[in-house]
Amino acid sequence: MSKKYKIGMVAAEFNFEVTSLMIQRAEAEADFLDVEISRRILVPGVFDMPLAIKTLLKDPEIDAVITLGAVIQGETKHDEVVVAQASRKIMDLSMEFDKPVAFGVTGPGMTELQAMDRIEKGRDVVDVVVKMLKRLEGQ
Numbered sequence: 001m002s003k004k005y006k007i008g009m010v011a012a013e014f015n016f017e018v019t020s021l022m023i024q025r026a027e028a029e030a031d032f033l034d035v036e037i038s039r040r041i042l043v044p045g046v047f048d049m050p051l052a053i054k055t056l057l058k059d060p061e062i063d064a065v066i067t068l069g070a071v072i073q074g075e076t077k078h079d080e081v082v083v084a085q086a087s088r089k090i091m092d093l094s095m096e097f098d099k100p101v102a103f104g105v106t107g108p109g110m111t112e113l114q115a116m117d118r119i120e121k122g123r124d125v126v127d128v129v130v131k132m133l134k135r136l137e138g139q
Helices: 016-033 046-058 078-097 112-116 121-137
Strands: 006-012 036-043 064-072 101-110
Touching: 006 016, 006 046, 016 036, 016 064, 016 101, 016 112, 016 121, 036 046, 046 064, 046 078, 046 101, 064 078, 064 112, 064 121, 078 101, 101 112, 101 121
Parallel strands: 006 036, 006 064, 064 101
Antiparallel strands: none
16 A cells, blocks of 8 residues: 655635635645645745745655645736746755645736636646655655
């Protein structure tokens, strides 16, 4: 019998009308794949994710982390800066801790309607970490 993976979830409260649906999709997929989302941290926004991710990655009980957020375009290029900086740091944390971190942040450059069209990203990130964990196990 294979190990039941335990994953952490970091989700942004900003644009919660979108991210709450992403969370529901992630939880349903975790149940379907028999994966436990054992710790959840809600952060104010995507820019705030790295510290929460680092906290979860330090936990020896956590095998991987998923991130969920929606960065919607405003009147400035703020959305581009947020996604670029957050994604870079999230990737660095995955490498630093040798654990998969799936990037489930949609944007930049999208409208709220486009963000709603992308809520299945919540399901996708669970699939990604499970695939990565299985593939890394064989190494």
